[in-house]
Amino acid sequence: MKSIITFLLVVAATGCFAQSAVEDLSPAAFKSKMDSLSGEVLLDLRTSDEMARGVIPGADQLDYFRKDFESAVGKLDRNKTYFIYCAVGGRSRETADLMARLGFKHVYNLAEGFTAWKKQKLPISRAK
Numbered sequence: 001m002k003s004i005i006t007f008l009l010v011v012a013a014t015g016c017f018a019q020s021a022v023e024d025l026s027p028a029a030f031k032s033k034m035d036s037l038s039g040e041v042l043l044d045l046r047t048s049d050e051m052a053r054g055v056i057p058g059a060d061q062l063d064y065f066r067k068d069f070e071s072a073v074g075k076l077d078r079n080k081t082y083f084i085y086c087a088v089g090g091r092s093r094e095t096a097d098l099m100a101r102l103g104f105k106h107v108y109n110l111a112e113g114f115t116a117w118k119k120q121k122l123p124i125s126r127a128k
Helices: 002-018 027-036 069-074 090-101 113-119
Strands: 022-025 041-044 081-085 106-110
Touching: 022 027, 022 090, 027 081, 027 106, 027 113, 069 090, 081 090, 081 113, 090 106, 106 113
Parallel strands: 022 106, 041 081, 081 106
Antiparallel strands: none
């Protein structure tokens, strides 16, 4: 009986770690992953003032500081693939964790945010 319980615990733990919904990516890996997929959603979690300094091309805004932010995230399609970023990675990391708790299947977080993206001289466009 003890070995069956141990076996089930190992299987359950392995399954939890093997199916992480969130992956933190470097700017180059983030861009490469986006380029390799189609139908993904790119979300900029920064404020409009921050976005005025530039955005990753194709990004839609979902301002982390809006009053209904968590509700807005909860209304997103959990089966789509999301690429998220903020200024330096803090807000997007918290959002990635929220999305994982809500059952989102595929979330890619830009580690170190838009600041790191700019330092790598990756494409930037004007906010919509």
